[in-house]
Amino acid sequence: MGPVTRELPIVEVAPGVSVALFNMLGDTEVTEAAGAELARMLPAGVDVLVTPEVKALSLAHVISRESGKPYIVIRKTQKPYMVEPVAREVVSITTGKPQLLVLDGFDVSKIRGHKVAIVDDVVSSGGTLHSLRQIIEEVGGEVAAVIAVFTEGQERPEVTALGHLPLFPSEAERS
Numbered sequence: 025m026g027p028v029t030r031e032l033p034i035v036e037v038a039p040g041v042s043v044a045l046f047n048m049l050g051d052t053e054v055t056e057a058a059g060a061e062l063a064r065m066l067p068a069g070v071d072v073l074v075t076p077e078v079k080a081l082s083l084a085h086v087i088s089r090e091s092g093k094p095y096i097v098i099r100k101t102q103k104p105y106m107v108e109p110v111a112r113e114v115v116s117i118t119t120g121k122p123q124l125l126v127l128d129g130f131d132v133s134k135i136r137g138h139k140v141a142i143v144d145d146v147v148s149s150g151g152t153l154h155s156l157r158q159i160i161e162e163v164g165g166e167v168a169a170v171i172a173v174f175t176e177g178q179e180r181p182e183v184t185a186l187g188h189l190p191l192f193p194s195e196a197e198r199s
């Protein structure tokens with residue numbers, strides 16, 4: 025990202041599949057650099073950012089600060105204080121088992137009738153993106169942009185990203 029570089033460790037996330045693990049959580053320098061760059065790439069007309077917890081949360085904060093657009097966090101646990109939550113199950117490449125994506129009903133009015141940019145750190149299998157889209161459209165929002173630091177695996181022209189990461193065959197597959 026700009027002048028900021030990182031070596032990414034290769035980590036096996038499923039039998040036969042390894043990724044270059046990009047974890048920006050707690051990395052202020054990367055988060056600030058990527059957030060500033062992605063904020064400049066945000067298309068005109070976007071009203072609100074929507075991000076899944078947790079690794080992309082600080083990225084959304086920086087893009088929000090830089091662009092002046094508010095952001096909403098889709099949680100991965102349903103909380104007792106939520107009002108009529110809207111939930112979808114998802115399996116992401118790095119977690120490999122079902123997780124929940126939950127929109128607090130309190131935030132629905134900030135999405136309904138608005139143009140939304142989905143913000144994530146990585147779009148890989150697309151499972152998280154698919155479920156986020158479903159939730160946003162179910163409550164009457166329009167996904168106007170998808171913003172990520174990296175796409176991974178397959179090319180995704182619909183995603184505005186700073187770079188692309190390959191998937192790696194695991195050791196056992198190579199030998």
Ligand SMILES: O=P(O)(O)OC[C@H]1O[C@H](OP(=O)(O)OP(=O)(O)O)[C@H](O)[C@@H]1O
Pocket residue numbers: 076077078079080100115116117118119144145146147148149150151152153
């Ligand atoms: O395109 P996909 O295959 O769905 O993968 C991308 C998602 O996976 C990762 O989250 P993860 O499940 O690791 O959760 P975390 O951010 O809570 O650690 C990443 O932050 C994306 O949200």
